[in-house]
Amino acid sequence: MGLRAYQILTCVSFFVLFPVIHCWGNDGHVAVCRIAQSRLREAAADAVKQLLPESADNDLGSVCTWADHVKFHYHWSSALHFIDTPDNLCTYQYNRDCKDEDGVKGRCVAGAINNYTTQLLSYNSASSSHSEYNLTEALLFLSHFIGDIHQPLHVGFTSDRGGNTIDVHWYTRKQVLHHVWDNNIIETAEERFYNSNIDGLVDAIQQNITTDWADLVKKWETCSANNTACPDVYASEGIKAACDWAYKGVSEGSVLEGAAGQLILMLASLEI
Numbered sequence: 001m002g003l004r005a006y007q008i009l010t011c012v013s014f015f016v017l018f019p020v021i022h023c024w025g026n027d028g029h030v031a032v033c034r035i036a037q038s039r040l041r042e043a044a045a046d047a048v049k050q051l052l053p054e055s056a057d058n059d060l061g062s063v064c065t066w067a068d069h070v071k072f073h074y075h076w077s078s079a080l081h082f083i084d085t086p087d088n089l090c091t092y093q094y095n096r097d098c099k100d101e102d103g104v105k106g107r108c109v110a111g112a113i114n115n116y117t118t119q120l121l122s123y124n125s126a127s128s129s130h131s132e133y134n135l136t137e138a139l140l141f142l143s144h145f146i147g148d149i150h151q152p153l154h155v156g157f158t159s160d161r162g163g164n165t166i167d168v169h170w171y172t173r174k175q176v177l178h179h180v181w182d183n184n185i186i187e188t189a190e191e192r193f194y195n196s197n198i199d200g201l202v203d204a205i206q207q208n209i210t211t212d213w214a215d216l217v218k219k220w221e222t223c224s225a226n227n228t229a230c231p232d233v234y235a236s237e238g239i240k241a242a243c244d245w246a247y248k249g250v251s252e253g254s255v256l257e258g259a260a261g262q263l264i265l266m267l268a269s270l271e272i
């Protein structure tokens, strides 16, 4: 069994054995991927089905956190999960901000979304069976990074590493701010509103897409009119949301609570 197959299997086994474990790493990504897969047109749905590993049983959500698990083997990929922007500016610019710690351009989550989208567009070309790319990995990376870029603090300030160095309390629990947004908000929403059940959260978002947010769907679809993907739009929205919500009024030691309902609704709308 190849290393990749082993990693996927480990990842899948983990969820099978411990299905009640809640973390954004799981549930946020799973929700994004399940909703995305349910909205694919037929040709795209067929391609995803072909590309998914057999162990995923045609469930994109089941392998949506694969990219987090392989960070430790594919060290080069860790810079692809986020973007550091200048402190307190609350703006994002691809040419200025999309780079890794060594300054290599394009190595950020927006660059990765462009790259893996381009790779996946080769799926239908005549040479796809001999593609120079591993399109299964491209699919798993792309679907994960689309989730990451919509978590506001994945496009955060450089000096606090997207809230990773800011200690806060989520109610009584000590956490870093980044983790609150990765994990606790969704976990609390599931506990309070959806019986600790991710299906309830996914259903509620699907419901909103067909009703309250129906007008927005057209906007989401047309942002790619001239581009293969729209990561710069998402990243700009992300750092703005980080400033308006995640960083706002928060300092070392802040206690975060109470407004969870609002935060959750806002986050849910961002995650589509």
Ligand SMILES: [Zn+2]
Pocket (backbone or CB within 6 Å): 067, 068, 081, 144, 148
């Ligand atoms: Zn990630």
